Amino acid sequence: MKIDSRDEADRGPPTFEEAFCELFEQQFPSLFRYLNRLTGDADLADDLAQEVFVRLYQRGSLPDDSRGWMGAVAHNLLRDYRRTGKRRLRLLETRRNAIDLERTSPAADEAVLRVESRTSVRRALEKLSERDRRMLLLRHEGYSYREIAHALGVSETSIGTFLLRATAAFQAAYGAADS
C-alpha cells in the first residue's frame, strides 16, 4: 500500500489529456442531454456536443468554469448552425449503443404514451423564450447559477428570479398543451 501511495504521489498532477478525458467522461452525456432537450434533434445534439469537446481540446487547457464555457460554445455552435444550415462537425461514430435500441423498442401502449408525453413537453418548451428554455434546461442538468450566467451571458444575481418565472411559464404552457 505504501508503494502504491508513493506511486500515486510521484505521478503528479494530471496532464491536459488526462484531465480532458476525465472531463469528457463526466460531462459529455450531460451536454448531449442538454442539447438534445434544447434542439429536439439527437443527431444534431451529438454533433454539437462532440464539436464542443473538439474545441475544448484544441483550446489546449481547461477553462476555470468548464461547464459554463462548454455551454457558451454550444450555444454559439447552435446559433451558427441555425444561421448557415451547415454542420461543420465530425460524425465520429454513427452506431448508437444497445441501450438506445432497448429504449426505442418499448411495448406498444407504453410507446404511445411516451410519444404523447414527449410531444407535450416539447410543445411547452417551444412556447418559452429561448433564454427561459435554456435556463431551465441548464438548471436541470445541475448547472449552478454561476455556470448558467456564464453560459447564457446574463447576470448571476437575476438567475433565481428568471428560473422561477420560467418554471411557472413552462407549467402554464404544459397545462395548456396537455389539456
Next chain:
Amino acid sequence: MSSEEWGTAGHIGDAEAAAVIYAPGRDREMETRVWKHLAMCDECKSRLEDLRHADRSLGELLTSLDVPPRAVSPAAIIRAAKAPERGLFTQPHRRAAAGIIALIVVASAAAAIPGSPLHRLIVRARGGAAPATQRPTPAEPQGPPTPSRGVSFVPSSSLDIVFQPRGNGGAGVIHVRMVGSDQVSLSSTDAEATYRVGSNRITVSQSAGNYQLDVPRSLPELRVLVGSTVAFDRRLGNPAAADTFTIRLSRQPANAPSP
C-alpha cells in the same frame, strides 16, 4: 440580507425562494433566515412546497425527451481535434497553395499561346524579338500597316520580303545576317518604314535606306522583291551560304549577294 430584500408583506421573495430551491448552500446565512421564516409562516411554506413540486415535475417531464448519445470515446474526439479540417482547400495555407497552382497553370497556358503578351515577353527575355505572328496564318499580309523601325516574326517554310518603292524608289541596302533563332527580324537602321507581316511575307512600304535582316539558318528559302522585280532569290539551306551578306534594293534583277 436586508429587510428590503424580502418579498411583500414580510414574506420571502422570488430570489430567496429560488435560492433555497435551486442553489442550496450558496448563501447559508440567507437560507437560515428563510428557514426561520418558514417555521412561522405557513403561506410561504406552502408556496415553497409548490415551487419544489413544480421543479421536480419539470425534471421528470424532461426525462421523456432523453435518448442516449452515440458511443464516442475521448480518444476519437482527440483524433478529430488533431486532424486537419475536412475538405480539400479549407485551411488558409491550402487555399494559398491552390491559388498558386492555379496561377501557374494559367500562366503556363498563356505562355504557350503564340502571340500572347506573356509569350512575347518570354521570347524577348530569352534574347530574341517577340514574334508579330505565328504560323500557320494567312499568306497575305494582314493587319493595318504601322510605321516602325522594324518587325520580327516566325515565318513559315519560305519568306518573301517585298519592298514597295515610293516615287523612283532610291537605292537601299539590306544587310543580311544568318542567326540561330527561328524568327525573322527586319529593321531599318536609318529610316522609318511601314511593315505588313504575313506568314511568309513582309511588305515594306519603302525601299530606300539601310535595313538589317536577321534570317534563321533553318529557313529554306528567301526572296527579296522590289515591287514586282526579284532583287534576290536564293535557297538559304545551302550550307555554302555566308553568315552575312548584303542585298542591294533596285529594280534591276540581281541574283547574287554582295560580299
